[in-house]
Amino acid sequence: MFRYLMIYLLKTINSNRSPAAIYHILTGKKSSQTIQDLHLFQLHTYYRLLPNLSRQAFDYDVDQMVNEGLMEWLNAKDYRLTDKAWDYLSTYKDTCDEAHNFERPIDHQSKEIFTKRFYLTIQTFTQRVMDDTGFIPLIDDITIQAFVKQYYHLHKHALRDWLEQCYEQLYDVLKTYPDIRRHIYLDRLSTANHNGQSLQQLVDRYHVTEADILLTLALIERTLFIRSQQHQTLLSDLLPADNQPKIYERLMTRSARKTHQLVIKGYKIEDLIQLRQLKRGTIEDHLVEICMLDDHFKLDDYVEEEKIAIIESYLSKRHTQKLAELKRTLPEEMTYLDLRLVFAHYQKRLHQ
Amino acid sequence: MNALETLQHYFNYHAFQTGQRAVIDDLNEGHDVLLTLPTGAGKSICYQVPALMNDGLTLVVTPLLSLMEDQVRHLKAHGIKRVAALNSFNTTTERQHVLKNLKLLKILYISPELLQQDWILKRLKQLSVRFFVVDEAHCISQWGHEFRPDYMKLESVLQSLKHPTLLLVTATLTADVKRDIYQHFSSRQIKEHLHMIDRDNISFIVEKCSSNYEKDRYIVDCLSTYHVPTIIYFSSKKETERVSHYLKEHVPTHRIAYYHGDLENNERMLIQQQFLSGELDVICATSAFGMGVNKKDVRLVMHYHLPTQIESFVQEVGRAGRDHLHSVSISLVTEHDRLITERLIEGEMIEENVLLQLFRLLDQQTHLDLALFSDTHQLNEIHRRYLQNYLENHDIITDNKTINHHKLTDQFKDTWVRTVTERQQFKRKKLFELLLALSDDRCIRRSIYQPFQHDINKDRFGCCSVCGFRLAQFEPIQLQTSIENLTWEDKLNRRIRPYTEV
Numbered sequence: 096m097f098r099y100l101m102i103y104l105l106k107t108i109n110s111n112r113s114p115a116a117i118y119h120i121l122t123g124k125k126s127s128q129t130i131q132d133l134h135l136f137q138l139h140t141y142y143r144l145l146p147n148l149s150r151q152a153f154d155y156d157v158d159q160m161v162n163e164g165l166m167e168w169l170n171a172k173d174y175r176l177t178d179k180a181w182d183y184l185s186t187y188k189d190t191c192d193e194a195h196n197f198e199r200p201i202d203h204q205s206k207e208i209f210t211k212r213f214y215l216t217i218q219t220f221t222q223r224v225m226d227d228t229g230f231i232p233l234i235d236d237i238t239i240q241a242f243v244k245q246y247y248h249l250h251k252h253a254l255r256d257w258l259e260q261c262y263e264q265l266y267d268v269l270k271t272y273p274d275i276r277r278h279i280y281l282d283r284l285s286t287a288n289h290n291g292q293s294l295q296q297l298v299d300r301y302h303v304t305e306a307d308i309l310l311t312l313a314l315i316e317r318t319l320f321i322r323s324q325q326h327q328t329l330l331s332d333l334l335p336a337d338n339q340p341k342i343y344e345r346l347m348t349r350s351a352r353k354t355h356q357l358v359i360k361g362y363k364i365e366d367l368i369q370l371r372q373l374k375r376g377t378i379e380d381h382l383v384e385i386c387m388l389d390d391h392f393k394l395d396d397y398v399e400e401e402k403i404a405i406i407e408s409y410l411s412k413r414h415t416q417k418l419a420e421l422k423r424t425l426p427e428e429m430t431y432l433d434l435r436l437v438f439a440h441y442q443k444r445l446h447q
Numbered sequence: 448m449n450a451l452e453t454l455q456h457y458f459n460y461h462a463f464q465t466g467q468r469a470v471i472d473d474l475n476e477g478h479d480v481l482l483t484l485p486t487g488a489g490k491s492i493c494y495q496v497p498a499l500m501n502d503g504l505t506l507v508v509t510p511l512l513s514l515m516e517d518q519v520r521h522l523k524a525h526g527i528k529r530v531a532a533l534n535s536f537n538t539t540t541e542r543q544h545v546l547k548n549l550k551l552l553k554i555l556y557i558s559p560e561l562l563q564q565d566w567i568l569k570r571l572k573q574l575s576v577r578f579f580v581v582d583e584a585h586c587i588s589q590w591g592h593e594f595r596p597d598y599m600k601l602e603s604v605l606q607s608l609k610h611p612t613l614l615l616v617t618a619t620l621t622a623d624v625k626r627d628i629y630q631h632f633s634s635r636q637i638k639e640h641l642h643m644i645d646r647d648n649i650s651f652i653v654e655k656c657s658s659n660y661e662k663d664r665y666i667v668d669c670l671s672t673y674h675v676p677t678i679i680y681f682s683s684k685k686e687t688e689r690v691s692h693y694l695k696e697h698v699p700t701h702r703i704a705y706y707h708g709d710l711e712n713n714e715r716m717l718i719q720q721q722f723l724s725g726e727l728d729v730i731c732a733t734s735a736f737g738m739g740v741n742k743k744d745v746r747l748v749m750h751y752h753l754p755t756q757i758e759s760f761v762q763e764v765g766r767a768g769r770d771h772l773h774s775v776s777i778s779l780v781t782e783h784d785r786l787i788t789e790r791l792i793e794g795e796m797i798e799e800n801v802l803l804q805l806f807r808l809l810d811q812q813t814h815l816d817l818a819l820f821s822d823t824h825q826l827n828e829i830h831r832r833y834l835q836n837y838l839e840n841h842d843i844i845t846d847n848k849t850i851n852h853h854k855l856t857d858q859f860k861d862t863w864v865r866t867v868t869e870r871q872q873f874k875r876k877k878l879f880e881l882l883l884a885l886s887d888d889r890c891i892r893r894s895i896y897q898p899f900q901h902d903i904n905k906d907r908f909g910c911c912s913v914c915g916f917r918l919a920q921f922e923p924i925q926l927q928t929s930i931e932n933l934t935w936e937d938k939l940n941r942r943i944r945p946y947t948e949v
Contacts, residue, residue: 221943231716237544258943262939262940262944265939266939281935281938281942282938285720288941288945289941289942290726291717292721293710294711295704295714296704
């Protein structure tokens with residue numbers, strides 16, 4: 096399952112980036128480069144799909160793919176998918192594609208809060224219904240604990256009703272998954288008579304990789320989250336209230352958000368460097384990030400119009416994604432910042 | 448509430464265990480106490496009960512972060528919510544939360560490092576601290592097996608807190624350590640509550656093996672005969688994984704997992720909880736496992752590798768048989784184990800040539816960047832703090848970095864080098880002592896408990912392999928478990944609707 100996703104993503108970035116770029120997207124790294132890649136390759140739906148994936152586990156899967164002849168290294172950074180990989184994609188398209196082909200991005204922060212609340216609620220309710228009071232909470236986060244405590248008091252006289260309904264909901268979701276996937280999910284749950292299995296235990300038991308386990312959990316969690324959002328169900332109560340900043344702001348790094356406030360007021364780059372007391376390079380990174388995420392960003396405040404025209408005309412002729420190539424080919428007075436901003440802006444409009 | 452009522456109300460025990468009541472009475476009367484109790488005999492009750500009975504805050508200094516978290520979770524699970532832990536693992540939010548609610552707390556667990564931070568100490572000084580508990584008190588002593596430089600400053604912290612009642616707790620008190628403790632707290636009148644720490648329900652076996660393969664085979668045979676809660680200790684993380692996989696293959700009836708410090712916190716918790724609740728039978732672990740693991744029915748503790756001294760051995764073995772039923776310790780030893788353990792010791796210690804490099808730097812510079820020095824010489828955090836404390840205590844550096852060259856005498860240097868070499872030798876001696884205790888010419892029980900007490904209790908179920916005990920005499924109640932094999936529907940039902948199972 097993870098194998099399929101990897102090949103699909105590697106195909107999408109089409110050798111323009113090293114596989115590490117995929118790792119950063121899956122774990123939701125907040126860097127300008129990663130945010131840029133999301134837009135460039137239209138991978139928003141995969142952003143932070145597997146926040147807990149370790150680099151080690153990711154690299155293990157990459158190595159496995161090389162060993163199995165699905166991809167090969169051209170040098171230390173560049174790779175190429177083999178014919179075998181293309182075959183793999185078409186062979187498993189029917190069984191795997193549906194599971195990964197997300198319609199739209201979700202708010203991953205809400206999803207994570209929802210999921211933690213769900214796990215702790217199940218643990219608490221099953222323990223309590225069995226009259227077991229002294230258990231160690233699975234989630235240490237005190238804000239989650241506080242929520243579940245309140246929620247428990249609402250339902251403490253009808254725990255069985257809640258669990259019966261929860262059972263039905265899980266049944267409906269799990270029945271759509273392959274057997275091994277639902278076993279993995281159920282083994283990971285911590286409830287009254289059962290402490291969740293560790294990742295390593297699941298790896299050993301089901302003979303899959305750690306990334307595979309995490310993906311399985313993430314997909315089922317995601318389905319539960321989306322169902323609770325789209326329909327009023329039992330679990331909708333566990334969704335966090337919607338008082339969060341706008342999506343594009345949330346994707347920005349905190350520091351970039353501060354710069355953004357000044358950009359809205361129309362400050363130029365020299366002012367920004369002064370006001371924010373940051374290095375030029377950092378401010379430039381922020382600008383590129385803002386350019387990509389804010390639809391109201393005024394490009395001509397930062398790049399002269401003639402330059403924009405030259406760069407855009409080149410981009411429309413040559414479908415390149417490599418800045419170095421632009422820099423080499425275009426007139427020398429174009430700075431990297433000019434190129435990056437126009438490029439980001441161009442990509443953004445292309446996908447709108 | 449009196450002491451007994453407090454115990455019954457909060458902890459659900461009917462009566463105190465041996466020794467607890469006397470300590471609690473002394474503490475309530477304001478006497479400082481030095482306490483030794485065997486592992487698992489309920490040391491923490493001795494301060495938790497007075498803490499809950501009296502006004503004011505009880506500070507518990509403990510060096511083991513995982514133990515701290517476990518204790519807090521454990522108390523909270525008993526409905527005691529006014530407890531918290533401060534340590535370097537806290538997030539900023541957590542720490543602020545604790546500091547904001549400091550006045551409401553009854554018990555605060557704190558690491559010795561944080562206790563030295565001025566801003567924390569300032570907050571604590573504003574409170575009325577009723578009891579000051581030093582857990583693992585042997586860490587004060589250079590001759591303790593887990594010497595912590597930060598413990599050397601506890602006396603001055605104690606002074607600044609307007610003299611709360613002091614409780615020093617350890618399970619492993621040798622004569623050397625005791626002398627150091629008394630010297631450190633020389634201004635206090637300390638009452639001793641020293642109990643026998645040997646465990647009369649544990650039988651000891653030493654098994655000589657010629658190779659790791661032989662050890663693996665021995666464990667397979669042993670587990671095939673005995674399906675009981677088992678801990679197997681290793682000194683290498685890799686080996687816990689390897690042997691755990693090997694055993695899964697060769698003893699498929701048992702539920703087996705491994706545990707070491709490199710696992711994610713959450714994953715470690717799951718394994719620990721599974722073992723506690725009987726969902727795992729055998730655990731292959733490094734010494735990271737066991738602190739605060741209060742499982743009553745561990746029947747078998749094996750040592751695949753030996754620790755570096757008797758103190759650790761006694762603690763690890765002490766995790767067996769807390770329900771007072773017959774339990775067995777098996778140590779598997781090969782000739783070259785000694786080399787592995789010696790290498791461990793070298794890793795723990797500052798080497799002489801590092802000190803010489805440091806002296807050269809101190810002579811040449813006006814300011815010392817200890818962090819940089821530690822990085823260049825690949826010293827760990829404990830080494831760095833050791834160096835810093837030593838330099839500060841001898842006024843070699845002030846304001847964190849300025850070097851006082853006039854204090855930097857040859858005599859100072861010689862003494863320090865000598866201290867370090869002596870400590871190296873001491874560590875080797877400790878290792879030798881353990882190896883000797885487990886060699887087969889003298890009663891093993893007597894040899895391992897001898898450093899802590901003059902006499903030992905009479906064994907209840909068989910003494911040791913030297914005194915004629917054989918594994919065949921071990922007849923524990925066997926577990927009747929099997930690996931869960933359900934359809935997904937049944938599994939879902941069992942997880943979410945546990946009440947339908949009864």
